[in-house]
Amino acid sequence: MERQYNFKKIEPRWQKIWAEKDAFHVTEDPNKEKFYCLEMFPYPSGKLHMGHVRNYSIGDVLARYLHMNGKNVLHPIGFDSFGLPAENAAIKNQTHPAVWTSSNIAEMENQLRQLGFSYDWDREVCTYKEDYYRWMQWIFIQFYKHGLAYKKENPVNWCPSCQTVLANEQVVEGRCERCGTEVTKKSLSQWYLKITDYADRLLEGLDTLPGWPEHVKTMQRNWIGRSEGTEVVYKLKGSDTPMPVFTTRVDTIFGATFMVISPEHPMVEELIAGSPEEENCRAYIEQAKKQSDIERTSTVKEKTGAFTGRYAINPATGEDIPIYLADYVLMGYGTGIVMGVPYGDQRDFDFAKKYDLPIIPVVDPHRDDIDINNLKEAFSDDGTVINSGKYNGMDNREAIKAMQKDFEEAGFAVPKVNFKLRDWLISRQRYWGTPIPMINCPDCGWVPEKEENLPVILPTDVEFTGKGESPIVTSKTFVDTVCPCCGKPAKREVDTMDTFLDSSWYELRYCDNKNDKAVWDREKADYWMNVDQYIGGVEHAILHLMYARFFCKFLHDIGLTKAEEPFQNLLTQGMVLKDGKKMSKSIGNVVSPEEIIEKYGADTARLFILFAAPPEKELEWSDTGVEGSYKFLGRVYRLVADMAELTAGIPKRYIPEGKDDKQLAYILNNTIKRVSEDIQKRFNFNTAISAIMELVNEMYRYKELEDINLGLLADATEKLVLMLAPFVPHIGEEMWEGIGGEGLVYDAKWPEVDESMLVKDSVEIVVQINGKVREKAEVPAGLDKAGLEETVLAMDSVKALMEGKNVVKVIAVPGKLVNIVVKG
RNA sequence: GCGGCUGUGGUGGAAUUGGCAGACACGCAGGAUUUAGGUUCCUGUGGGUAAUACCGUGCAGGUUCAAGUCCUGUCAGCCGCACCA
Numbered sequence: 014m015e016r017q018y019n020f021k022k023i024e025p026r027w028q029k030i031w032a033e034k035d036a037f038h039v040t041e042d043p044n045k046e047k048f049y050c051l052e053m054f055p056y057p058s059g060k061l062h063m064g065h066v067r068n069y070s071i072g073d074v075l076a077r078y079l080h081m082n083g084k085n086v087l088h089p090i091g092f093d094s095f096g097l098p099a100e101n102a103a104i105k106n107q108t109h110p111a112v113w114t115s116s117n118i119a120e121m122e123n124q125l126r127q128l129g130f131s132y133d134w135d136r137e138v139c140t141y142k143e144d145y146y147r148w149m150q151w152i153f154i155q156f157y158k159h160g161l162a163y164k165k166e167n168p169v170n171w172c173p174s175c176q177t178v179l180a181n182e183q184v185v186e187g188r189c190e191r192c193g194t195e196v197t198k199k200s201l202s203q204w205y206l207k208i209t210d211y212a213d214r215l216l217e218g219l220d221t222l223p224g225w226p227e228h229v230k231t232m233q234r235n236w237i238g239r240s241e242g243t244e245v246v247y248k249l250k251g252s253d254t255p256m257p258v259f260t261t262r263v264d265t266i267f268g269a270t271f272m273v274i275s276p277e278h279p280m281v282e283e284l285i286a287g288s289p290e291e292e293n294c295r296a297y298i299e300q301a302k303k304q305s306d307i308e309r310t311s312t313v314k315e316k317t318g319a320f321t322g323r324y325a326i327n328p329a330t331g332e333d334i335p336i337y338l339a340d341y342v343l344m345g346y347g348t349g350i351v352m353g354v355p356y357g358d359q360r361d362f363d364f365a366k367k368y369d370l371p372i373i374p375v376v377d378p379h380r381d382d383i384d385i386n387n388l389k390e391a392f393s394d395d396g397t398v399i400n401s402g403k404y405n406g407m408d409n410r411e412a413i414k415a416m417q418k419d420f421e422e423a424g425f426a427v428p429k430v431n432f433k434l435r436d437w438l439i440s441r442q443r444y445w446g447t448p449i450p451m452i453n454c455p456d457c458g459w460v461p462e463k464e465e466n467l468p469v470i471l472p473t474d475v476e477f478t479g480k481g482e483s484p485i486v487t488s489k490t491f492v493d494t495v496c497p498c499c500g501k502p503a504k505r506e507v508d509t510m511d512t513f514l515d516s517s518w519y520e521l522r523y524c525d526n527k528n529d530k531a532v533w534d535r536e537k538a539d540y541w542m543n544v545d546q547y548i549g550g551v552e553h554a555i556l557h558l559m560y561a562r563f564f565c566k567f568l569h570d571i572g573l574t575k576a577e578e579p580f581q582n583l584l585t586q587g588m589v590l591k592d593g594k595k596m597s598k599s600i601g602n603v604v605s606p607e608e609i610i611e612k613y614g615a616d617t618a619r620l621f622i623l624f625a626a627p628p629e630k631e632l633e634w635s636d637t638g639v640e641g642s643y644k645f646l647g648r649v650y651r652l653v654a655d656m657a658e659l660t661a662g663i664p665k666r667y668i669p670e671g672k673d674d675k676q677l678a679y680i681l682n683n684t685i686k687r688v689s690e691d692i693q694k695r696f697n698f699n700t701a702i703s704a705i706m707e708l709v710n711e712m713y714r715y716k717e718l719e720d721i722n723l724g725l726l727a728d729a730t731e732k733l734v735l736m737l738a739p740f741v742p743h744i745g746e747e748m749w750e751g752i753g754g755e756g757l758v759y760d761a762k763w764p765e766v767d768e769s770m771l772v773k774d775s776v777e778i779v780v781q782i783n784g785k786v787r788e789k790a791e792v793p794a795g796l797d798k799a800g801l802e803e804t805v806l807a808m809d810s811v812k813a814l815m816e817g818k819n820v821v822k823v824i825a826v827p828g829k830l831v832n833i834v835v836k837g
Numbered sequence: 838g839c840g841g842c843u844g845u846g847g848u849g850g851a852a853u854u855g856g857c858a859g860a861c862a863c864g865c866a867g868g869a870u871u872u873a874g875g876u877u878c879c880u881g882u883g884g885g886u887a888a889u890a891c892c893g894u895g896c897a898g899g900u901u902c903a904a905g906u907c908c909u910g911u912c913a914g915c916c917g918c919a920c921c922a
Contacts, residue, residue: 824902
């Protein structure tokens with residue numbers, strides 16, 4: 014074994030050997046326990062960035078560690094390769110998106126191989142390829158057949174820059190998530206997936222996922238936004254037209270002094286037609302329509318509205334209340350109509366103040382600091398019901414139940430659950446995506462393409478102008494077809510699917526990626542699913558992770574998988590920062606993985622990124638830190654090279670004799686214990702690596718001693734190499750070969766802890782006086798409380814400290830400390 | 838506004854169950870090797886002091902023999918949602 018660590022020679026060599034041996038290939042094996050380790054697949058933007066390196070290094074350590082522990086590990090990779098950037102590049106360079114995409118994929122595959130990740134490349138999936146999107150289309154048709162895909166004309170979020178619609182989830186603060194352009198509204202006929210049918214199950218499913226970070230589950234819960242309440246039907250005065258409202262606080266209904274309806278509500282026309290306030294209202298509606306979401310939400314506090322001139326009858330009191338238009342009521346939530354209770358709701362309170370509407374106190378908080386007849390802000394907490402007829406004096410939470418019961422019997426209310434979650438708009442007016450396999454027939458309406466005709470191939474004869482509707486309309490061959498139902502001429506849907514669909518089931522396709530008869534074989538999928546560990550950025554906490562859960566539940570329901578949740582455990586990795594900021598081209602603080610690999614090698618890059626911070630935390634990039642990791646690898650390499658020479662042919666059996674032998678044996682076995690626990694239980698790779706560093710330091714110390722046990726050193730060296738291998742696989746293989754290890758270190762067995770080496774004769778305990786450390790003492794291990802107390806109090810040094818003081822109390826914790834509480 | 842997370846040396850971070858705060862590294866200082874620089878190896882390194890004492894985990898309280906860890910309040914930063922009735 015050379016003494017000089019030469020990563021430029023080592024790394025390509027082992028990458029070649031792994032490829033030749035097909036070392037990372039896995040198949041289903043019912044006799045072995047499986048482990049499905051998955052990292053979020055990348056978008057092929059061109060080159061890997063440090064976030065990728067971090068994500069995939071974390072996954073690779075786990076995959077390799079579990080493989081060494083005898084698990085049958087599925088560790089696949091692929092590319093989420095449909096999407097806008099390819100199309101923009103096509104417009105700019107006049108190349109086909111497929112050309113841009115495939116060359117980027119080739120480059121990124123190459124980089125992933127250079128980093129030594131243990132992927133089963135045979136299972137690679139690329140979402141832009143026919144053998145993938147064919148099944149995407151097939152799944153869409155299943156949604157359609159089960160009544161979960163529908164087309165509807167609706168005002169939608171429109172990005173004028175991307176020239177396409179966006180899902181609610183893709184609008185961030187009124188702007189396009191992707192390009193930051195202000196989003197406008199446009200009325201379009203679009204395909205939706207009925208994710209709202211799964212709202213409750215998506216919520217309940219979160220409780221079955223203890224292995225998910227709490228904050229991610231909270232985000233999803235908030236997004237789904239379940240709220241329990243009551244739907245109460247008011248009637249329009251002068252007609253019997255019902256006006257249902259949704260409220261979570263039916264107990265405040267006696268305080269409803271007005272009603273508010275969203276200006277977009279279809280009923281508005283009936284309300285204002287012929288009203289003396291008609292003109293006013295039309296002006297208000299026009300103005301509301303013109304406002305973008307940004308304007309509408311930026312003026313959060315200031316409420317606006319217009320009186321319709323009409324009244325509704327409060328079914329609880331029989332009283333008339335005025336009906337207003339106001340844009341603070343959203344058409345998309347509840348019924349689009351709200352009962353205005355200024356006493357109990359801050360928004361209604363603001364509105365009532367502005368339009369001088371009465372405020373009736375209906376819940377008494379019994380608090381001195383609140384004057385219920387002269388509120389400064391709405392009171393929305395609990396208390397005793399007042400001014401509410403027969404409900405007076407009840408606890409308001411009880412009143413909710415009582416009123417729900419009474420009102421339901423009276424026939425004007427029902428308990429109701431509402432969600433913030435909206436159906437998922439999946440049509441995109443873009444080219445580079447999966448064609449929606451639907452056909453519009455003048456006689457039969459929308460009909461899915463026959464399954465045996467799939468895939469509906471994305472045409473290549475299109476023009477990329479970047480304007481208007483989907484570029485697919487420019488295809489001469491695509492649009493015209495025949496109806497699968499009646500055979501008459503019909504037209505194909507030209508929109509493509511949101512790329513989030515592609516990534517909502519890829520974990521299942523990895524289980525059987527080459528299947529051309531079915532989306533996958535159920536038996537294979539059931540062997541591998543669920544994903545035991547999923548790793549990726551927290552930015553996908555809502556969108557991707559909820560869509561994938563939705564898909565999985567649906568696919569479960571139609572009998573395609575036993576899994577009800579796709580990802581059993583989730584690790585959200587922190588961002589990679591430089592100078593406290595996210596790496597970005599515009600700031601110019603990007604460190605490319607390429608230059609690091611070139612300068613220090615892949616192993617150093619991996620080691621540093623795992624050592625610098627625990628995986629969930631943000632990671633501050635440090636050039637000197639990288640240097641340090643590189644030096645450590647050199648230090649280990651020299652140590653192992655020396656050991657290979659020194660202990661060649663020495664059996665790895667030993668009996669530790671002296672103090673130093675015992676110490677090294679103890680540290681060695683303790684390190685194995687710590688590293689195993691840190692990897693598997695805590696994902697704290699940073700502390701796992703520091704434990705290994707401590708072992709290396711100890712071995713350096715030990716080998717310079719006079720009377721050393723070579724069997725012990727040989728054993729320590731072997732185990733050191735085994736423990737390092739998952740983190741730094743290339744140097745791991747090289748050192749394994751150097752010390753005469755059999756086969757690949759990748760396939761070697763993870764070292765076991767010899768518990769007998771962890772038994773100590775004596776332990777150091779701390780002696781505290783009044784909680785301050787005053788003394789340390791070496792006592793026999795296993796000494797009990799009483800013995801410990803006795804031993805410590807008998808010590809001369811302790812006696813000296815106690816001189817002239819009275820012992821009040823002694824607390825003895827075996828193996829840890831003795832605290833003597835004294836007075837005087 | 839609501840919800841969540843995080844505050845520890847010059848820096849990244851450790852302390853897993855309330856039990857020696859600062860493991861491991863970076864940086865810095867000194868020494869050895871070297872013609873020199875680099876590399877490598879060793880030593881030191883929270884503040885404070887001659888040395889002790891003492892002070893130290895954002896801040897202010899509290900519980901406890903004992904608090905970075907538990908409780909109450911508060912400040913700062915980050916993230917998510919945001920007129921959801």
